[in-house]
Every structure is written in structure tokens, then in C-alpha cells.
Amino acid sequence: MGFVASISNDEVAALEAVHFDGRIVVVDTTDALAKACKELSQHNLIGFDTETRPSFTAGVTNKVSLIQLSTEECCYLIRLNKLPLSREILAILSSDKIRKVGADVKNDITALNRLRHFTAKGFIDLQDEVVKYGIEDKSLRKISGIILGKKVSKAQRLSNWAAKQLTPQQQMYAATDAWVCIEIYNRLTK
Numbered sequence: 001m002g003f004v005a006s007i008s009n010d011e012v013a014a015l016e017a018v019h020f021d022g023r024i025v026v027v028d029t030t031d032a033l034a035k036a037c038k039e040l041s042q043h044n045l046i047g048f049d050t051e052t053r054p055s056f057t058a059g060v061t062n063k064v065s066l067i068q069l070s071t072e073e074c075c076y077l078i079r080l081n082k083l084p085l086s087r088e089i090l091a092i093l094s095s096d097k098i099r100k101v102g103a104d105v106k107n108d109i110t111a112l113n114r115l116r117h118f119t120a121k122g123f124i125d126l127q128d129e130v131v132k133y134g135i136e137d138k139s140l141r142k143i144s145g146i147i148l149g150k151k152v153s154k155a156q157r158l159s160n161w162a163a164k165q166l167t168p169q170q171q172m173y174a175a176t177d178a179w180v181c182i183e184i185y186n187r188l189t190k
Contacts, residue, residue: 068178075175
């Protein structure tokens with residue numbers, strides 16, 4: 001199957017939005033984290049992303065607030081502003097048996113390494129994968145438009161990811177961002 005090399009912002013804007021329709025679990029206790037990591041470790045392919053509270057001050061970068069790890073049926077939103085980057089999470093992020101697919105993975109791993117150093121293994125970056133198919137666009141929004149024919153909404157991107165509670169809109173946005181990476185990867189490799 002051939003893909004176009006590029007898609008315009010106007011073409012993406014005209015597409016139907018893609019949404020995760022599985023179960024979303026907000027993980028903000030150690031018990032919930034243990035359950036989430038146990039479930040995730042039974043999968044060999046999961047979607048991956050992180051969210052950071054935006055800074056509107058030059059030179060100021062906030063710490064990662066959220067890590068999203070998704071199967072095809074369930075997305076776990078792990079609140080790193082409430083939980084440490086624990087050994088259980090690092091076991092998943094350091095496993096070469098569990099493939100983690102995301103977009104712009106290098107920057108996410110760099111940000112997570114600021115919280116706690118670990119050696120990332122088993123990561124697949126869609127930005128590297130799409131090049132093999134002649135796709136030039138690198139944003140997740142455009143990659144989704146080209147491969148799935150649907151757009152990923154970015155409406156919640158600059159919201160407060162360190163808020164006391166995540167809104168339903170934030171939860172949907174975060175879950176979709178991780179899950180859609182699996183969908184894109186599966187479509188590319190079929």
C-alpha cells in the first residue's frame with residue numbers, strides 16, 4: 001500500500017477526528033500502578049506518550065506530569081506528578097520484549113530520564129518508521145492523517161497536565177495519543 005509523502009494542514013483539518021474508544025484508567029495510587037504494570041507487562045506491543053504541563057516562560061521546562069501506556073483495549077494514564085517513576089514502570093520502559101510505539105520518542109525518553117535515569121529498550125519511533133514508506137511529515141497529527149485518514153485532535157495539548165484532576169477531555173486526548181500509535185504502526189506493518 002502506498003502513502004502520500006505529505007499532507008497539508010488544511011487537508012488534515014478536513015478529516016474526521018480519531019478517538020480512543022477503549023477503557024481509560026487514571027493511575028494515581030501505588031495499588032493502581034501495580035495493577036496497571038502487571039497488565040501492561042503481558043502485552044508485546046503498547047502505545048506510548050507523555051504529557052508535560054506547558055511553560056509559557058522562556059527557558060523554563062516543567063517535569064513530565066503524565067505517561068500514557070496503552071494496549072488496543074485499555075489506556076493507563078500514569079500521573080507522574082503524583083507517583084514516582086517507579087521500578088515497575090521502568091521494567092516496562094527498559095524491556096526489549098515489550099515494544100513501545102510512539103512519536104518523537106527520543107524527547108519523551110530524555111524528559112523521563114530527568115526524573116530518573118534508565119536505559120530505554122524496545123522503543124519504536126513512528127517518525128523513523130514512516131520514512132521507510134516515503135512519508136516526509138513527522139507530526140503525529142499528519143502521520144495519522146496520511147496513514148489512517150483521520151486526524152488526532154491537539155485541542156488539549158497545552159492544558160495543565162499537573163492539575164489535581166484530569167478532565168474527561170484531557171483523558172480522551174492523552175489516551176488517543178498513545179493508542180493511535182498502535183493503530184498507525186499496525187497499519188504500516190500490514
